[in-house]
Amino acid sequence: MAGGTSFIRVQDNGRAMSREDVQVAILRHATSKITAVGDLEKISTLGFRGEALPSIAAVSRFSILTRKPQDELGTSVKITGGKLDDIGETGCAIGTTIKVEDLFLTHPPERNF
Numbered sequence: 001m002a003g004g005t006s007f008i009r010v011q012d013n014g015r016a017m018s019r020e021d022v023q024v025a026i027l028r029h030a031t032s033k034i035t036a037v038g039d040l041e042k043i044s045t046l047g048f049r050g051e052a053l054p055s056i057a058a059v060s061r062f063s064i065l066t067r068k069p070q071d072e073l074g075t076s077v078k079i080t081g082g083k084l085d086d087i088g089e090t091g092c093a094i095g096t097t098i099k100v101e102d103l104f105l106t107h108p109p110e111r112n113f
């Protein structure tokens with residue numbers, strides 16, 4: 001519908017993120033994959049990390065639902081224009097779903113491109 005102009009959703013059924021990892025992943029210049037220099041050689045998964053999540057969240061209505069297989073509840077994060085609206089526990093499927101709505105909400109001229 002609307003060729004991805006109304007929203008984009010990326011979903012997996014993988015390992016997901018803990019609440020702590022989500023809180024780090026939405027920070028600028030952050031990554032939840034690397035905690036020591038040796039971790040650079042051991043990255044086994046790909047995904048949104050570093051600047052991607054906070055950069056996208058800064059210019060959109062952005063949400064994450066994520067639940068690890070061993071957890072009963074997942075984590076829900078909602079950000080609008082870079083401002084954290086809500087973070088909390090929620091029922092959701094195992095894995096991670098990222099939804100981006102109103103891309104360039106805070107920068108309307110870029111939406112034209």
